[in-house]
């Protein structure tokens with residue numbers, strides 16, 4: 001069955017008693033026992049809740065894994081995964097990592113004896129070279145942030161198999177609609193469902209899927225022990241968002257490709273990072289492995305002054321952190337999303353003071369282009385006549 005169909009069908013068969021098409025929000029902390037030593041399958045909502053489980057089953061199905069887990073945020077999901085390791089263990093990690101993940105690893109988990117080596121995971125040779133006898137896992141972002149590098153999971157999973165490492169894929173930017181990491185050899189997927197999976201900039205949520213039943217038991221033990229679970233209401237919102245994953249992503253991508261192409265032609269844009277562009281170094285690999293290129297674009301403007309101008313002058317596109325929702329958002333990674341990455345690493349990665357990151361929404365592409373144009377050209381000589389009619 002196509003993944004769009006599976007997404008729409010999430011939870012449909014759940015309520016056999018009433019036939020409710022939408023899964024009910026089981027807003028309850030606890031469940032009555034039918035008898036001594038008996039359970040309905042639900043005892044207490046930290047351990048399991050039907051609405052949350054519908055989401056967990058749904059994401060497991062989309063990813064092709066054995067079991068899904070829903071957490072109160074993407075960070076809570078990643079934190080839970082790190083509990084699979086113990087003091088002395090070493091992990092190899094994507095270098096242009098989401099800032100919050102980098103902070104969690106470097107500022108918190110190093111205190112518990114884990115160590116991390118940051119490498120360019122789009123370069124399999126660099127990953128191979130970083131493996132030590134203490135290495136237990138490779139944590140990759142399938143498409144990185146903000147510079148949109150794509151990891152060759154097939155090559156990486158071969159390295160992981162050779163050295164007995166777990167391959168953990170943060171697939172937030174692509175979602176199972178565009179990339180199914182298990183098909184390429186990953187062991188665990190993790191999502192900030194705050195982004196494309198819920199898709200409406202209205203929920204904070206995290207998801208994990210595992211492929212191996214034994215590993216699933218371990219992850220469940222940690223989920224229940226730590227308790228950073230997603231509440232029924234937010235589980236329901238995430239399910240609702242997930243149902244339209246296919247149509248949203250189709251539109252997101254269509255818009256992104258047009259905008260990236262247009263940005264390339266603008267005289268005040270120095271560089272555009274979008275894997276859908278043929279000159280992007282990972283374009284070909286991504287074309288083979290993924291069903292699309294996503295809808296995140298990074299671009300460099302020609303002066304730092306223009307950064308502030310664009311952030312202040314865009315009208316349709318909101319200056320806000322986060323991504324993956326129907327509303328277009330723009331941010332300045334150096335200060336906003338990647339401030340927790342050490343400055344020298346930021347400089348090496350090219351996260352500089354002229355780089356902007358755009359999460360392309362599902363508005364009309366012409367309106368978005370017009371908004372960017374007026375923001376880029378506002379205040380320049382003749383700007384008045386070049387300005388578009390007010391966008392409505």
Ligand SMILES: *Cc1c(COP(=O)(O)O)cnc(C)c1O
Nearest residue numbers: 073074075098170172192194205
């Ligand atoms: C946002 C994000 C996270 C963190 O998720 P939250 O839901 O904000 O806790 C992790 N990884 C990536 C790639 C992200 O974009």
